[in-house]
Amino acid sequence: MAKTYRILVVDDEESITFLLKTELEELSDFDVDVALNGTEAINLIQSTIYDIALLDIKMPRVSGIDVLRFINEHSPATQVIMLTNIVDYKTAIETIKLGAYDFISKPYDSQQLLATVRRAVERRQLVIDKEVMKRELSRISGPSGLVGESVVFCNVVENARKLADSEAFVLIQGASGTGKELIAHLLHNESPRRDQPFVAVNCASIPDQLLESELFGHEKGAFTNAYAAKQGLVEVANGGTLFLDEVGDISQPTQAKLLRFLETGEFRRVGGTNSMKVDVRVVSASNKDLPQEVKAGRFREDLLYRLNVVSLKLPTLQERKEDISLLVDYFLKRKSKANPKKVSPDAMTILLRYNWPGNVRELEHVIEGATVLSQGDTIEAKDLWINPSLAGNSDAAARLETPEGQGSSLSLEAIEKIHIEKVLNANQWNRLKTAQVLGITPKTLYLKIKKYGIKASYSPDA
Numbered sequence: 001m002a003k004t005y006r007i008l009v010v011d012d013e014e015s016i017t018f019l020l021k022t023e024l025e026e027l028s029d030f031d032v033d034v035a036l037n038g039t040e041a042i043n044l045i046q047s048t049i050y051d052i053a054l055l056d057i058k059m060p061r062v063s064g065i066d067v068l069r070f071i072n073e074h075s076p077a078t079q080v081i082m083l084t085n086i087v088d089y090k091t092a093i094e095t096i097k098l099g100a101y102d103f104i105s106k107p108y109d110s111q112q113l114l115a116t117v118r119r120a121v122e123r124r125q126l127v128i129d130k131e132v133m134k135r136e137l138s139r140i141s142g143p144s145g146l147v148g149e150s151v152v153f154c155n156v157v158e159n160a161r162k163l164a165d166s167e168a169f170v171l172i173q174g175a176s177g178t179g180k181e182l183i184a185h186l187l188h189n190e191s192p193r194r195d196q197p198f199v200a201v202n203c204a205s206i207p208d209q210l211l212e213s214e215l216f217g218h219e220k221g222a223f224t225n226a227y228a229a230k231q232g233l234v235e236v237a238n239g240g241t242l243f244l245d246e247v248g249d250i251s252q253p254t255q256a257k258l259l260r261f262l263e264t265g266e267f268r269r270v271g272g273t274n275s276m277k278v279d280v281r282v283v284s285a286s287n288k289d290l291p292q293e294v295k296a297g298r299f300r301e302d303l304l305y306r307l308n309v310v311s312l313k314l315p316t317l318q319e320r321k322e323d324i325s326l327l328v329d330y331f332l333k334r335k336s337k338a339n340p341k342k343v344s345p346d347a348m349t350i351l352l353r354y355n356w357p358g359n360v361r362e363l364e365h366v367i368e369g370a371t372v373l374s375q376g377d378t379i380e381a382k383d384l385w386i387n388p389s390l391a392g393n394s395d396a397a398a399r400l401e402t403p404e405g406q407g408s409s410l411s412l413e414a415i416e417k418i419h420i421e422k423v424l425n426a427n428q429w430n431r432l433k434t435a436q437v438l439g440i441t442p443k444t445l446y447l448k449i450k451k452y453g454i455k456a457s458y459s460p461d462a
């Protein structure tokens with residue numbers, strides 16, 4: 001599916017709009033709408049997302065400059081090319097200062113016009129890529145390969161590949177750290193939408209009051225501090241894939257708005273009155289058991305039904321232990337390409353016996369930590385900072401065992417707290433080293449120490 005770019009041509013001379021529309025639409029990748037005055041243009045801009053707008057400067061009542069101002073506020077990623085009648089450079093330069101991408105004087109040269117439109121399209125893509133990049137960079141890890149040969153895992157990957165081609169909404173379920181985000185990337189990267197944006201929204205990390213405006217954008221003055229209009233992520237994702245991560249964490253009011261959007265493809269910016277339409281494929285993920293959440297009355301059944309046209313369920317690492325050594329090799333190589341360290345047989349036994357509550361992410365952190373800690377070129381058992389109670393029988397096990405006698409029924413948070421405590425103690429409360437071992441920043445470690453109220457069981461150095 002080659003992308004078609006939406007272009008808006010605004011001119012009060014019908015012969016010009018007709019000509020431009022015909023010329024541009026001869027090229028199969030442009031889809032052109034026409035407006036014969038500024039008011040009509042502004043109406044269109046409120047309901048359609050344009051990649052490019054060609055604006056005549058001189059029009060009665062609402063001028064091209066007024067429309068340009070409106071676009072700047074309302075749809076800042078749209079690139080504007082001004083059309084000037086006489087070569088009035090002064091006005092033309094003014095419009096550039098106001099944010100127009102370029103100007104062309106009439107009568108225009110077709111080749112030159114096309115070249116300018118193409119450049120504007122590229123610039124538009126850059127603006128969007130920057131938006132997408134910003135979000136991508138803020139995520140913990142970028143896309144990378146999916147490692148695993150176990151039947152359970154390969155089945156999921158194979159099904160994901162088959163689904164990538166379709167437009168079906170996919171819900172990815174699985175415990176924390178099992179690779180849901182990687183599967184979401186695969187669904188996009190192997191789909192016909194691969195050249196369009198992949199926009200990931202972590203619904204759990206955005207405060208609820210902000211989530212709606214992040215998703216759908218807002219108009220200027222929609223709330224205090226909304227000094228300018230902002231495009232929502234659904235607009236940024238137009239033509240591509242919208243990945244709703246931790247979708248189970250959305251509040252009830254936002255669930256209702258999301259449902260409306262999924263049913264119609266239409267949305268309204270916060271504080272806006274017009275509805276706009278986008279074309280996005282929605283992939284969502286959750287480590288919560290969503291049908292269970294529905295039963296508990298926390299998640300709307302109709303929303304689950306929409307998101308879950310098809311679902312993929314990722315196995316835990318416990319369910320595919322045969323992949324552990326493969327993953328260990330992969331993480332060792334990724335850590336040091338030149339001379340990857342080896343793992344001693346004792347250490348490997350521990351890795352294979354441990355039950356990995358944090359799944360692949362935890363394995364990744366343990367291997368990275370061990371690479372830093374181990375001396376020489378072999379990782380020994382003592383370099384592995386994992387919870388011994390989950391690795392086999394030990395005295396410490398008593399602390400973790402629950403009445404049912406199953407460490408795995410502890411919440412992840414409880415396990416996290418215990419794990420952080422252990423690593424801190426093992427490193428004499430050296431926070432820098434601890435953070436390194438845990439694969440988190442010192443600031444995150446500090447916040448977690450505060451959150452869990454972890455205290456030193458002895459006084460370091462003092």
Ligand SMILES: Nc1ncnc2c1ncn2[C@@H]1O[C@H](COP(=O)(O)OP(=O)(O)OP(=O)(O)O)[C@@H](O)[C@H]1O
Binds near residue numbers: 146147174179
């Ligand atoms: N099969 C795999 N092969 C290689 N790396 C993997 C695999 N699965 C997961 N990982 C790595 O493990 C980490 C966690 O994966 P990911 O973020 O996709 O998990 P998740 O299921 O989205 O977790 P969470 O529910 O905590 O968000 C990432 O760094 C990812 O690169």
Ligand SMILES: [Mg+2]
Binds near residue numbers: 180181245285
């Ligand atoms: Mg995730």
